[in-house]
Amino acid sequence: MTSRRLGNWLGLAYALTVFAFIFLPVAVLVLYSFQGGRLPVPPFDGPSLKWYGQIFADRKLMSALANSLGVAAISSAVACVLGFLAALGLARQRIPGAALMRSVIIAPLTVSYLIIGLGLLASLNASGFRPSLLSVGIGHAVINTPLCFAIIYSQTGAHQINFERAARDLGATELRVLWHVSAPVLAPAILASYFLSVTFSWDEFIIAFLLSRFEVTLPVEIWSLLRSGLNPKTNAIGSIVFLSSVLLVFALELLVFRKRGNP
Amino acid sequence: MSGGAWTRERILALGFVLPALAWTLVFFVAPFGFMVAMSLWRRAGAELVRDWSLVNYLGFLARPHFVEGLLNSIEIAAIVTAASVALAYPLAWFIAARVPAGWQRIALALAIVPFWTSYVVRSYAWTLVLSNKGVVNEWLTSAGLISEPLQLSSTRFATVTGFVHFFVMLSTLTIFANLKQLSPNYARAAADLGAGGFQTFRLVVLPLTLPGIMVGGFLSFALCLGDYITPQILGGNNELVLPQIIMLQLGRRADFPMASALSIILMLTVTLAYLACARWLKLERA
Amino acid sequence: MTAELSIVDVGRDFGGQAVLRDVTLKVAAGSYAVLLGPSGCGKTTLLLILGGFLDPTRGRVLIGGRDVTGMAPARRPTTTVFQDYALFPHMSILENVGFGQRMRGLSRRERDAKSLEFLDLVGLAGSERKKPHELSGGQRQRVALARALAVNPDVLLLDEPLGALDLNLRRLMQDELKSIQRRIGTTFVHVTHDQEEAMAIADEIIVMDKGTVMDSGHPDKVYLRPRNQFTAAFMGEANFLNGRMTETGSRVQVETEFGSLELPSEAFIGGDREAEVQLFFRPESIRLGMAPAGALALGDAIVEDSAFLGTHRRCLFRLNDSESTLIKAWFRQGESVSAGQSLPIWIGIDSILCY
Numbered sequence: 001m002t003s004r005r006l007g008n009w010l011g012l013a014y015a016l017t018v019f020a021f022i023f024l025p026v027a028v029l030v031l032y033s034f035q036g037g038r039l040p041v042p043p044f045d046g047p048s049l050k051w052y053g054q055i056f057a058d059r060k061l062m063s064a065l066a067n068s069l070g071v072a073a074i075s076s077a078v079a080c081v082l083g084f085l086a087a088l089g090l091a092r093q094r095i096p097g098a099a100l101m102r103s104v105i106i107a108p109l110t111v112s113y114l115i116i117g118l119g120l121l122a123s124l125n126a127s128g129f130r131p132s133l134l135s136v137g138i139g140h141a142v143i144n145t146p147l148c149f150a151i152i153y154s155q156t157g158a159h160q161i162n163f164e165r166a167a168r169d170l171g172a173t174e175l176r177v178l179w180h181v182s183a184p185v186l187a188p189a190i191l192a193s194y195f196l197s198v199t200f201s202w203d204e205f206i207i208a209f210l211l212s213r214f215e216v217t218l219p220v221e222i223w224s225l226l227r228s229g230l231n232p233k234t235n236a237i238g239s240i241v242f243l244s245s246v247l248l249v250f251a252l253e254l255l256v257f258r259k260r261g262n263p
Numbered sequence: 264m265s266g267g268a269w270t271r272e273r274i275l276a277l278g279f280v281l282p283a284l285a286w287t288l289v290f291f292v293a294p295f296g297f298m299v300a301m302s303l304w305r306r307a308g309a310e311l312v313r314d315w316s317l318v319n320y321l322g323f324l325a326r327p328h329f330v331e332g333l334l335n336s337i338e339i340a341a342i343v344t345a346a347s348v349a350l351a352y353p354l355a356w357f358i359a360a361r362v363p364a365g366w367q368r369i370a371l372a373l374a375i376v377p378f379w380t381s382y383v384v385r386s387y388a389w390t391l392v393l394s395n396k397g398v399v400n401e402w403l404t405s406a407g408l409i410s411e412p413l414q415l416s417s418t419r420f421a422t423v424t425g426f427v428h429f430f431v432m433l434s435t436l437t438i439f440a441n442l443k444q445l446s447p448n449y450a451r452a453a454a455d456l457g458a459g460g461f462q463t464f465r466l467v468v469l470p471l472t473l474p475g476i477m478v479g480g481f482l483s484f485a486l487c488l489g490d491y492i493t494p495q496i497l498g499g500n501n502e503l504v505l506p507q508i509i510m511l512q513l514g515r516r517a518d519f520p521m522a523s524a525l526s527i528i529l530m531l532t533v534t535l536a537y538l539a540c541a542r543w544l545k546l547e548r549a
Numbered sequence: 550m551t552a553e554l555s556i557v558d559v560g561r562d563f564g565g566q567a568v569l570r571d572v573t574l575k576v577a578a579g580s581y582a583v584l585l586g587p588s589g590c591g592k593t594t595l596l597l598i599l600g601g602f603l604d605p606t607r608g609r610v611l612i613g614g615r616d617v618t619g620m621a622p623a624r625r626p627t628t629t630v631f632q633d634y635a636l637f638p639h640m641s642i643l644e645n646v647g648f649g650q651r652m653r654g655l656s657r658r659e660r661d662a663k664s665l666e667f668l669d670l671v672g673l674a675g676s677e678r679k680k681p682h683e684l685s686g687g688q689r690q691r692v693a694l695a696r697a698l699a700v701n702p703d704v705l706l707l708d709e710p711l712g713a714l715d716l717n718l719r720r721l722m723q724d725e726l727k728s729i730q731r732r733i734g735t736t737f738v739h740v741t742h743d744q745e746e747a748m749a750i751a752d753e754i755i756v757m758d759k760g761t762v763m764d765s766g767h768p769d770k771v772y773l774r775p776r777n778q779f780t781a782a783f784m785g786e787a788n789f790l791n792g793r794m795t796e797t798g799s800r801v802q803v804e805t806e807f808g809s810l811e812l813p814s815e816a817f818i819g820g821d822r823e824a825e826v827q828l829f830f831r832p833e834s835i836r837l838g839m840a841p842a843g844a845l846a847l848g849d850a851i852v853e854d855s856a857f858l859g860t861h862r863r864c865l866f867r868l869n870d871s872e873s874t875l876i877k878a879w880f881r882q883g884e885s886v887s888a889g890q891s892l893p894i895w896i897g898i899d900s901i902l903c904y
Contacts, residue, residue, distance in 0.1 A: 011356075014357065015357045018350060018374075021350075022374060022431065023377065025380075025385060025389050026376065026377045026380055028392050028398055029391065032391065041391065041394060041397055041401075042396065042398055042401040082286055086279065089276040089279030092275075095277050104287055105284060108287065110537075111530065112488070112490075114490075114506055115295075115526045116294075118298060118509070118513075119291075119297060123293065123294040123297050139290075141290075142286070142291050145287065146287075174275060203382050204382075205382055206491055219382070222381065222384060226383070230394065234384070238380065238388065241380065241384060242379060242380040242381070245380070446631075448632075448633055449635050449637065451600075451622065451631065454602075454621070454623050455627075455628050456623075456648050456652055456697075457649055457652035457653055
């Protein structure tokens with residue numbers, strides 16, 4: 001069947017074209033992070049590592065990096081614990097008003113980050129608190145709690161109730177049920193939601209921009225770098241962010257999902 | 264399970280839900296309510312005047328460049344959504360139908376690799392690609408197609424390109440997921456009964472993947488409408504979209520009431536789009 | 550509309566492994582053939598090849614004498630009833646059944662009339678405006694059948710069509726499938742792993758295992774005179790005993806641990822006779838009491854278990870002097886056999902086959 005074969009080749013050519021489009025900016029970003037000259041545009045005159053040297057020497061950038069990691073790790077942990085407990089609670093029993101509670105917990109997912117950030121900023125100002133990394137963390141936990149909840153809740157089901165009933169039946173206390181049964185059974189979902197939250201928080205700009213003042217996170221610091229126009233230094237920090245995210249996803253894929261088969 | 268009796272199990276379950284509920288109420292619902300209230304107040308000089316009126320909403324309608332901002336937002340979001348879905352569908356189909364099963368996950372992972380670059384950095388990367396001295400102009404010049412560099416960056420074209428780049432990935436995911444959950448027997452049955460390739464696609468596969476298209480399309484539209492970064496970095500300041508106008512209210516003038524009103528207008532637009540999609544999907548299912 | 554189907558030396562490899570090898574068979578025009586075998590035996594692969602959804606690596610498929618190998622499904626005189634029915638969920642029942650006619654360019658009025666006729670044939674008149682999700686499993690099955698028949702195929706292919714139905718409904722649909730097939734005369738090829746279903750509907754059963762045809766023929770032939778041990782065991786409960794053959798002239802003597810017996814030459818299936826043989830007999834051929842002359846007496850056996858199964862009583866016997874051999878036996882409902890008893894049992898010579 002030659003028409004089918006022709007279709008296959010056209011399909012492949014199309015797919016490769018779209019892939020080229022998808023990869024073009026990333027490739028340009030990474031390539032010109034090794035630029036020798038002052039502008040990250042053709043001709044390429046590298047490779048040189050001097051811009052990487054510069055970013056590691058840039059104390060503001062490095063502290064923004066540390067801030068981002070800290071905010072992401074802690075706010076995601078908060079979001080994950082809140083989401084996990086709520087998922088368990090709502091999966092276990094038909095509590096009166098459960099549908100309403102679910103909608104309230106999910107609600108932040110339906111509102112744009114700009115609006116969440118604005119609401120928090122207005123409330124913060126009105127209540128006399130100063131914007132800080134803490135408020136950024138709170139903002140990130142607000143956007144990630146529904147995410148964690150939704151992921152973990154989707155993995156609970158009738159079997160979850162039965163596991164827990166069986167454990168209680170065999171004499172486990174509530175705390176032990178939680179620790180020995182509920183959490184391990186849902187471990188892949190918990191881990192997945194945690195790491196997804198980390199990547200979202202790590203990459204989030206608008207809330208961090210609105211809710212921080214002196215200490216800022218990495219995307220906000222990169223934003224201020226952009227004001228200096230095209231700069232290979234921005235390429236270098238961007239490449240590092242990209243490569244570390246890819247490595248994290250890759251590791252997660254290997255560690256969590258391969259072991260259990262595809263979730 | 265019956266009735267509404269407060270058994271021990273239920274009280275415990277409620278205890279589990281409470282922290283997340285309280286968190287969301289305090290840090291999301293309350294601020295949001297405060298913002299709604301604020302949108303009904305007004306700013307006079309540096310003072311916040313707490314009398315209730317629709318003055319900000321009327322002010323929005325009275326200022327042509329605000330309305331234009333909303334229209335720009337909707338126009339760009341519509342173009343981006345249509346382009347993303349149109350580009351993503353064949354790719355998703357190719358991966359689902361023509362890539363061997365063992366390679367599909369890898370192909371999909373590759374298709375969303377740029378997702379893992381920072382959002383800010385991704386927009387920046389497009390300014391590199393599209394700038395006057397960037398690779399695209401460089402290629403076109405060296406190929407002899409143009410003599411003067413094209414003005415690509417700081418245009419609506421740049422904004423749309425940056426958005427489409429992101430939402431092609433997203434739509435590919437939702438459409439791929441939809442295609443994969445279709446039994447291969449649907450297409451077989453159509454072919455068996457005499458349908459050609461195009462007929463099979465038009466009469467069977469496309470209608471059955473509309474949910475995936477709608478989900479991808481709605482997400483693209485909603486996220487696109489609410490985004491500040493991409494138009495700010497790529498669009499230049501030639502034409503503003505609503506989120507840029509909102510940020511201007513905050514920055515230069517600290518006009519929280521107006522920013523709140525504009526945000527709520529933005530949200531209502533998204534909600535309308537959602538209702539349209541939901542209604543349409545419901546009709547389709549019935 | 551009917552035609553003879555023949556499959557000549559068909560083979561199919563997947564990733565270097567042969568899932569079908571040298572399958573050759575013929576199905577007469579207008580007959581109801583069943584491809585029967587355990588999962589993974591290649592029966593569904595063979596059906597996909599017949600339908601044109603998969604090309605064979607080797608061999609040819611002929612329908613009505615015409616070579617259809619490599620012909621697209623749309624152009625073959627076959628249609629398929631899929632295991633999951635594959636009814637188009639966004640179309641009404643009428644549109645589903647009329648889909649094939651629509652592809653053939655018939656006007657709406659013509660195809661609606663034809664579709665209603667076929668919905669009537671499968672007993673679903675009056676449901677044409679519904680959508681597939683409003684129907685029960687059995688009704689969907691009927692729609693799938695009507696849709697496939699509405700284009701007048703020469704050969705109808707059915708992939709485990711009754712697999713999703715519960716037992717009573719399955720029995721009902723078996724009878725209906727058979728009666729519809731008789732009425733329209735189309736050649737049916739039906740895939741299943743259920744040997745009772747196969748025997749209930751087939752004119753011809755084709756038993757498959759590991760990608761090859763193990764046996765074929767009318768149900769009573771395949772059940773009573775299976776060509777090999779696999780078929781014997783797959784078609785129903787079977788007992789096997791070790792034996793040793795000695796041949797003197799035209800007389801064939803088989804030694805077993807229960808004594809020697811003389812078997813007629815029809816008892817030997819397959820060409821080559823080896824010294825070590827397996828005696829095969831069905832549980833329903835076991836008799837209670839003292840063995841008449843010439844029969845194989847199994848001696849006094851201990852009843853390990855006895856269960857009442859409705860249509861018959863099923864017992865397990867442990868033979869004397871044997872640790873491992875358990876004999877399965879079926880008796881009439883009224884026979885009183887209870888666990889722990891020791892009873893003499895025997896088998897008639899004409900119920901024994903040798904492999």
